[in-house]
Amino acid sequence: MDALPLIPVARPTLGEEEAAAARRVILSGWVVQGPEVAAFEEEFAARVGAPAAAACSRGTAALHLALLALGVGPGDEVITVSHSFIATANAVRYVGATPVFVDVELHTGNLNPELLSAALSPRTRAILAVHQLGMPCDLPRILAFAREHGLPVIEDAACALGSEVAVDGGGFQPVGRPHGLLATFSFHPRKVITTGDGGMVTGPPELIGRIRRLRTHAMSLSTAERHRAAGVVFEEYPEVGLNYRLTDIQAAVGREQLKRLPEMLAARRRLAARYLEALKGHPWLLLPREPAYGRSNWQSFWIILAPECPVSQRQVMEGLKARGVDSRRGVMCAHREGAYRDLPLRFPLPVSEYLQDHAIILPLFPELQAAEQARVLEALKEVLAG
Numbered sequence: 001m002d003a004l005p006l007i008p009v010a011r012p013t014l015g016e017e018e019a020a021a022a023r024r025v026i027l028s029g030w031v032v033q034g035p036e037v038a039a040f041e042e043e044f045a046a047r048v049g050a051p052a053a054a055a056c057s058r059g060t061a062a063l064h065l066a067l068l069a070l071g072v073g074p075g076d077e078v079i080t081v082s083h084s085f086i087a088t089a090n091a092v093r094y095v096g097a098t099p100v101f102v103d104v105e106l107h108t109g110n111l112n113p114e115l116l117s118a119a120l121s122p123r124t125r126a127i128l129a130v131h132q133l134g135m136p137c138d139l140p141r142i143l144a145f146a147r148e149h150g151l152p153v154i155e156d157a158a159c160a161l162g163s164e165v166a167v168d169g170g171g172f173q174p175v176g177r178p179h180g181l182l183a184t185f186s187f188h189p190r191k192v193i194t195t196g197d198g199g200m201v202t203g204p205p206e207l208i209g210r211i212r213r214l215r216t217h218a219m220s221l222s223t224a225e226r227h228r229a230a231g232v233v234f235e236e237y238p239e240v241g242l243n244y245r246l247t248d249i250q251a252a253v254g255r256e257q258l259k260r261l262p263e264m265l266a267a268r269r270r271l272a273a274r275y276l277e278a279l280k281g282h283p284w285l286l287l288p289r290e291p292a293y294g295r296s297n298w299q300s301f302w303i304i305l306a307p308e309c310p311v312s313q314r315q316v317m318e319g320l321k322a323r324g325v326d327s328r329r330g331v332m333c334a335h336r337e338g339a340y341r342d343l344p345l346r347f348p349l350p351v352s353e354y355l356q357d358h359a360i361i362l363p364l365f366p367e368l369q370a371a372e373q374a375r376v377l378e379a380l381k382e383v384l385a386g
């Protein structure tokens with residue numbers, strides 16, 4: 001009998017529309033940070049309800065630019081989580097600041113706001129809060145704490161385009177509005193929309209203007225401004241900036257992806273609801289839980305093996321693979337990596353470590369078919385039955 005093809009954990013939704021958009025830009029003669037990037041920024045800002053947005057080369061660059069724009073630097077501390085893709089902590093180190101890791105909550109995988117006050121020090125300059133795997137973090141409490149202590153909040157929304165939060169007693173609003181001061185997004189193929197690589201920062205116009213300069217060597221005039229100028233103008237470089245430009249080819253693809261977003265979100269939510277329904281009450285599983293203040297975009301769906309589960313994370317993942325279903329372990333912890341061995345931990349991070357060792361990410365992407373999802377569920381139940 002032929003084995004069925006492996007069901008992947010994630011797959012981007014890309015089609016003829018994206019291919020045609022890339023072709024159109026390639027043949028237009030303007031292929032980097034031009035009219036398509038400007039249009040993508042405008043459409044993205046409108047989609048999340050942000051006053052302004054700056055595109056850049058990837059989500060990691062978006063984080064780096066956000067920290068630079070807020071003036072975070074050497075000697076400063078940034079309260080954040082270890083339980084995230086390593087880019088979150090790395091961005092803090094790029095600006096010479098120190099990440100102060102606090103633990104997360106079990107059912108959301110996000111920063112536990114109870115732990116903020118212990119992490120506060122005279123050096124604290126910002127809070128970098130992650131909406132992990134698209135699940136909204138507790139912004140109502142994080143923002144209240146930040147306001148009380150006069151700290152800016154940066155939202156690492158790399159995975160959270162289309163997620164929603166309710167703060168200050170209001171209704172659900174898209175992540176990126178922004179609720180914190182700045183929010184950063186990624187367009188890597190594992191995220192909700194993709195431009196290959198790519199990123200975006202949303203926030204107030206002054207900060208976004210500064211980010212636009214920093215992303216292109218802090219040049220005083222943009223290429224578009226020079227292009228439009230009636231006479232001859234010379235640009236200046238008043239400080240050291242970076243080259244984090246997005247190409248127009250990527251931006252054109254991103255604009256097509258934004259058009260697909262409502263449909264992709266609906267599919268993700270439908271699939272997540274099916275997983276939750278099928279797995280609820282399983283004696284060995286803990287499930288992610290949307291908090292009262294937020295709605296996930298379900299960029300990923302994960303299960304958590306309960307302490308009494310007799311099957312290990314590795315055994316479950318191997319069992320799934322043997323049955324044609326790919327999976328990934330839970331989100332990594334930066335503090336357990338060699339890159340962070342020199343950074344003394346201020347607090348134990350038991351929930352972060354538990355999630356890395358016991359969570360398993362299951363296949364979920366808009367084009368996952370009902371029959372494929374049924375195969376995933378069947379395989380999981382078999383593996384858990386031992």
Ligand SMILES: *Cc1c(COP(=O)(O)O)cnc(C)c1O
Binds near residue numbers: 059085187
């Ligand atoms: C993917 C991701 C990033 C980095 O985004 P890139 O576009 O890959 O640079 C940062 N933070 C989180 C939480 C992510 O998931």
